[in-house]
Amino acid sequence: MKILVINTGSSSVKYQLFDMVTEEVLATGMAERIGEDSGKLTHQVMVKNGTHQKRVIEDLNIDHREGMEKITELLTDPEHGVITDKSEISAVGHRVVHGGETFQAPIIIDEKVILEIRKNTPLAPLHNPANLTGIRVAMSIFPGAPQVAVFDTAFHQTLPRHAYVYALPYDLYKNHQVRRYGFHGTSHAYVAEKSAEYLKRPLSELNLITLHLGNGASMAAIKDGQCVDTSMGLTPLEGLVMGTRTGDIDPAIPFFLANHLNMSLDEIDGLLNKESGLKGICGANDMRVVLERAEKEDDLAQLALEVYTYRIKKYIGAYVAVLGRLDALIFTGGIGENSPVIRERCCRDLSCLNIEIDADKNNSSGDPLRQISPSGSNVRVLVVPTNEELKIARETKKVVTGT
Ligand code: ADP
Numbered sequence: 001m002k003i004l005v006i007n008t009g010s011s012s013v014k015y016q017l018f019d020m021v022t023e024e025v026l027a028t029g030m031a032e033r034i035g036e037d038s039g040k041l042t043h044q045v046m047v048k049n050g051t052h053q054k055r056v057i058e059d060l061n062i063d064h065r066e067g068m069e070k071i072t073e074l075l076t077d078p079e080h081g082v083i084t085d086k087s088e089i090s091a092v093g094h095r096v097v098h099g100g101e102t103f104q105a106p107i108i109i110d111e112k113v114i115l116e117i118r119k120n121t122p123l124a125p126l127h128n129p130a131n132l133t134g135i136r137v138a139m140s141i142f143p144g145a146p147q148v149a150v151f152d153t154a155f156h157q158t159l160p161r162h163a164y165v166y167a168l169p170y171d172l173y174k175n176h177q178v179r180r181y182g183f184h185g186t187s188h189a190y191v192a193e194k195s196a197e198y199l200k201r202p203l204s205e206l207n208l209i210t211l212h213l214g215n216g217a218s219m220a221a222i223k224d225g226q227c228v229d230t231s232m233g234l235t236p237l238e239g240l241v242m243g244t245r246t247g248d249i250d251p252a253i254p255f256f257l258a259n260h261l262n263m264s265l266d267e268i269d270g271l272l273n274k275e276s277g278l279k280g281i282c283g284a285n286d287m288r289v290v291l292e293r294a295e296k297e298d299d300l301a302q303l304a305l306e307v308y309t310y311r312i313k314k315y316i317g318a319y320v321a322v323l324g325r326l327d328a329l330i331f332t333g334g335i336g337e338n339s340p341v342i343r344e345r346c347c348r349d350l351s352c353l354n355i356e357i358d359a360d361k362n363n364s365s366g367d368p369l370r371q372i373s374p375s376g377s378n379v380r381v382l383v384v385p386t387n388e389e390l391k392i393a394r395e396t397k398k399v400v401t402g403t
Pocket residue numbers: 213214215216243285286287288289291333334335338339
C-alpha cells in the first residue's frame with residue numbers, strides 16, 4: 001500500500017510518498033515559491049543503499065495544481081519514477097492545521113468535511129485555505145484515492161476545560177470558539193508513542209512532558225497518555241519563545257504599541273509573529289546562528305538564549321505541577337533533537353524535580369532516539385526525532401483500512 005502525504009502552504013507543497021508495508025519513504029520533495037517566477041521544485045528519490053537521487057527544477061511559474069501535476073509526473077517518470085501509475089497511490093494524507101472543536105481524530109474527506117474545515121478558517125486564516133487548496137487539487141488529480149485530513153489540533157482535544165477556557169467573557173468561547181486549541185499535535189503524539197515503545201511501557205500509563213522545539217515551538221503535558229495541557233493557544237503565537245514569535249507576553253502590550261507608537265493592527269500582528277522571539281531580541285531567528293554568536297560573547301544572543309530557556313523551564317515546572325508525577329521529558333524538533341546546549345540549559349538546576357541530564361549522553365551523537373538522563377534516574381530525559389509525515393501516513397492508513 002502506497003500513501004502520499006501532502007502539506008500544502010500558501011506558496012508551497014511538501015510531499016512524501018510512503019510504502020506502508022515497510023514504512024519506507026520512496027520519494028520526497030517540495031514545490032516552493034508557488035505563484036512566483038522563481039518557483040522551484042525539488043524532488044528526491046530514495047535509492048536502496050540509503051542514498052538520494054535529487055532533481056531540482058527552477059524558474060517555474062506554477063500554481064498549486066500545476067505543482068501537484070509536476071510532482072505526479074516525477075513520481076511516475078518512466079526512467080526515475082518510483083511508481084508506474086498514479087493509481088498505485090492508495091490514499092492521500094493531508095496535514096490540516098486547524099480542526100477547531102469539530103475534529104478530534106483524522107477523517108476521510110468529503111464535501112461535509114471540507115465545509116467544516118472552511119468554517120474553521122477564521123481560526124487559521126493563513127493555513128486552512130491553503131490546506132483546502134491542496135485537498136481540492138489532490139482530489140482531482142487522484143480521484144480514486146481516499147483523501148484523509150490529519151489535524152494539528154486533534155491531539156489536544158483531550159484538554160480538560162479548565163485548561164482550554166481563557167478567563168474572558170464566557171460567550172466568546174460559546175459563540176466564537178475563542179479557546180486554547182494547541183498545535184504540533186501530530187508531533188507531540190508521535191514522540192509520545194515512540195517514547196512509550198522505547199520505555200517498553202503502555203502509553204496509557206505514562207505521564208510525559210513533550211518539547212517540540214523547531215522554528216515554532218510548543219510543549220505538551222500528557223497524563224496517562226492523554227494530552228492535558230499545551231503551550232500554544234487559539235493561535236500558534238502563545239507559549240514558548242520561538243524563532244520570530246513572542247510566545248507569552250502581557251496582553252496589554254498591543255494596546256501600548258497602538259496608543260503610544262501608533263501602530264496599526266496589521267503592524268502589531270507582524271511584529272508579534274514575524275519580528276519577535278529570538279529574532280526580536282538578538283536579530284537572528286536561526287538557533288544555530290544564535291548559539292554561534294552567544295559563544296562569541298555576543299550579549300544579545302546570550303540574552304536571547306537565557307529568555308528562551310527560562311521560558312521553557314517555567315513551563316516544565318508548571319507541567320510537573322499539572323501532572324503530579326513525571327515519567328519522562330522528551331526533546332524533539334530541529335533544536336530539541338540537535339542542540340545539547342539548549343537541552344542542558346532547559347534542564348539545568350531542575351534536580352528538585354528529579355530532572356537531570358548526563359553530560360556525556362547529552363553530548364554524544366549516538367542513536368538519534370536516546371536517553372540523556374543518568375541511568376536509574378526517576379525522570380527519564382529522552383531525545384526522540386519527530387516524524388510528522390510518517391504519523392500522518394499511519395493515521396491515513398488506519399482511517400482507510402481500519403488497521
Ligand atoms: P520547523 O519548525 O520549520 O519544522 P525544524 O524543526 O527543522 O523547523 O527546526 C529548525 C530550527 O532547528 C532552527 O532554529 C535551526 O537553527 C535549529 N537547528 C537545526 N540544527 C541545529 C543544531 N545542530 N543546533 C542547534 N539548532 C539547530
